[in-house]
Each structure stands twice: as C-alpha cells, then as structure tokens.
Amino acid sequence: MTAYTSVIKAGKYEDDMIPKLAIHAFRHAFERACASSEVVYAKNQQLMRRDKNGQETAVKDLSQAYVDAEHLPKVLKRKKKFEGTA
Numbered sequence: 001m002t003a004y005t006s007v008i009k010a011g012k013y014e015d016d017m018i019p020k021l022a023i024h025a026f027r028h029a030f031e032r033a034c035a036s037s038e039v040v041y042a043k044n045q046q047l048m049r050r051d052k053n054g055q056e057t058a059v060k061d062l063s064q065a066y067v068d069a070e071h072l073p074k075v076l077k078r079k080k081k082f083e084g085t086a
Contacts, residue, residue: 034050034052034054035052036052037052038050038051038052040059042062045061045062045063045066046058046059046060046061046062047059047060047061047062
C-alpha cells in the first residue's frame with residue numbers, strides 16, 4: 001500500500017489566513033459542543049466547566065501550570081523546501 005500525498009502551493013494570503021480559519025473552526029466546534037453537552041476548558045488560568053444551560057463553574061486553579069514565554073522565539077519561520085529537478 002502506498003501513501004498519497006499532495007503538494008498544495010499557497011500564496012502569502014492563504015498562509016496568513018490559516019490561523020484565522022483555525023480559530024473560526026475551533027470557535028464553531030466549541031459552540032456546538034456547548035449546545036449538546038457539558039464542556040471543560042481553560043479560561044483565565046482556571047479550569048472551567050460549562051453546562052448545557054450556559055452556567056460556568058470554576059473547577060481548578062491552573063496558574064501554577066503556566067510557564068513564562070519570554071524565552072520562546074517571537075517570530076516563527078518556515079524552512080524552505082527545495083524540490084530537486086531531475
């Protein structure tokens with residue numbers, strides 16, 4: 001069995017839209033999940049539980065689990081891939 005992979009060439013605009021589309025898709029999925037069942041998520045360094053009726057309850061304090069992001073790189077860069085021609 002061979003795996004099929006496709007190369008999609010996207011421009012700068014499409015690359016810039018990926019994070020925005022991901023946020024939109026996550027928000028939509030979160031709203032649908034909240035409408036159908038109980039959801040547990042992190043908000044303002046607190047573990048929160050949201051019931052179907054929209055009531056939020058703090059479950060646990062997560063402030064000790066957060067790490068300072070000062071040492072992380074500010075700009076992420078993609079490595080350029082070179083396709084060899086034979």
